[in-house]
Amino acid sequence: MSKKLIFLAIPFLFLFFYSSSAMSTTYNVQGFGAKSDGGSDCTNAFLSAWAAACASVSPATIYVPPGRYLLSAASFWGQNCKNNAITMRIDGTLVAPSDYNVIGRTGNWIKFESVVGLSIYGGTLDGQGTGLWDCKNSGKNCPRRATSLGFYNSNNVLVSGLTSLNSQMFHIIIDGCQNTRLQGLTISAPENSPNTDGIHIISSSGVAIMNSHIGTGDDCISLGPGSSNMWIENINCGPGHGISIGSLGLDMQEAGVKNVTVKTVTFSGTENGLRVKTWAKPSNGFVSGILFQHAVMVNVQNPIIIDQNYCPNNGKCPGQDSGVRISDVTYQDIHGTSATEVAVNFDCSKNNPCSDIKLEDVNLTYNDQPAMASCANAKGSASGLIEPTSCL
Numbered sequence: 001m002s003k004k005l006i007f008l009a010i011p012f013l014f015l016f017f018y019s020s021s022a023m024s025t026t027y028n029v030q031g032f033g034a035k036s037d038g039g040s041d042c043t044n045a046f047l048s049a050w051a052a053a054c055a056s057v058s059p060a061t062i063y064v065p066p067g068r069y070l071l072s073a074a075s076f077w078g079q080n081c082k083n084n085a086i087t088m089r090i091d092g093t094l095v096a097p098s099d100y101n102v103i104g105r106t107g108n109w110i111k112f113e114s115v116v117g118l119s120i121y122g123g124t125l126d127g128q129g130t131g132l133w134d135c136k137n138s139g140k141n142c143p144r145r146a147t148s149l150g151f152y153n154s155n156n157v158l159v160s161g162l163t164s165l166n167s168q169m170f171h172i173i174i175d176g177c178q179n180t181r182l183q184g185l186t187i188s189a190p191e192n193s194p195n196t197d198g199i200h201i202i203s204s205s206g207v208a209i210m211n212s213h214i215g216t217g218d219d220c221i222s223l224g225p226g227s228s229n230m231w232i233e234n235i236n237c238g239p240g241h242g243i244s245i246g247s248l249g250l251d252m253q254e255a256g257v258k259n260v261t262v263k264t265v266t267f268s269g270t271e272n273g274l275r276v277k278t279w280a281k282p283s284n285g286f287v288s289g290i291l292f293q294h295a296v297m298v299n300v301q302n303p304i305i306i307d308q309n310y311c312p313n314n315g316k317c318p319g320q321d322s323g324v325r326i327s328d329v330t331y332q333d334i335h336g337t338s339a340t341e342v343a344v345n346f347d348c349s350k351n352n353p354c355s356d357i358k359l360e361d362v363n364l365t366y367n368d369q370p371a372m373a374s375c376a377n378a379k380g381s382a383s384g385l386i387e388p389t390s391c392l
């Protein structure tokens, strides 16, 4: 290098070190050996980049350049991190192994555990679930299956602009987390792919899901036991089974679901729209403080449904009644078309009737006619325009 070049480089070097200490150090996964050819296993490179970012005392960024990166099961642990501001910026696609057994035995493909302060921007996850669905659909003995992206016992997580395709099982799971925001997501799997839920939440509080397109073979979003302070807004759902609170009440001792807002959702050709589902079994679970607002139904089989008699596959509940108490559930400004005659179905528990169910401005039609409503053990009130006529 000439003297002149060295001289020119000094301010740049200064700028580099200055900016990296004041702002964020960037760790490019390719610097840790990741290859963007889609065939070389990059798991160790990603784990090393994570270890470096995690050991940084200042905010750190992990960068994934464009290309395809093969990842086998990868767990990113946060409990010993020296900072609580790790960013993953993904311009590429992370690809699961084509042999479904590799991640299928683990339960999770990409997993974050005990992380505080993580933001993931962009990226595509390709779960390569086809082989496993075929195995499952043919009734063979298959591995237990993996969720594509899991966050466990983590706080302050943001996922923005991520695409998730063809997961073996759930696309995303949020379990035991506080303060999570998922926005601008695209989640996609074929309508007939088994158990490919879009986003499943359990034992978590303060989760916002916004501005996303979700179409899968199962629930677009499902809220399990212990979900509270949920905000779901501006979602396109379909194909799939709709947005579901539940299944709940499988266990006797179970945390309830409370304070959930679901607003501005379009359901297209889904099996359900807004659903609450509980097992017909004894349980101390509950559902309360739910607002479903501004939903459009396009040819949905069960636009509004509470089903407290869920007991599939010989779940050993004949003659039993759901113990889950459902109260204070409001449906406001719900309109569109039902694919079946019964558009509003409240099938509640005999011993624990649903209470304080409110319908406000609901207009659902079936074959250009007013649809029907069916109520069992449901109490509440209706106001504004209600078609079909309320049975509460």
Ligand SMILES: *[C@@H]1O[C@H](CO)[C@@H](O)[C@H](O)[C@H]1NC(C)=O
Residues within 6 Å of the ligand: 206, 228, 229, 230, 231, 259, 261
């Ligand atoms: C209900 O949840 C929202 C977030 O969805 C939160 O802002 C609000 O404070 C919660 N309300 C209560 C009473 O906890």
Ligand SMILES: *[C@@H]1O[C@H](CO)[C@@H](O)[C@H](O)[C@H]1NC(C)=O
Residues within 6 Å of the ligand: 363, 364, 365, 385, 387
């Ligand atoms: C309900 O919606 C249908 C279809 O959009 C519409 O034709 C009908 O007028 C609405 N009913 C009322 C009472 O507004």
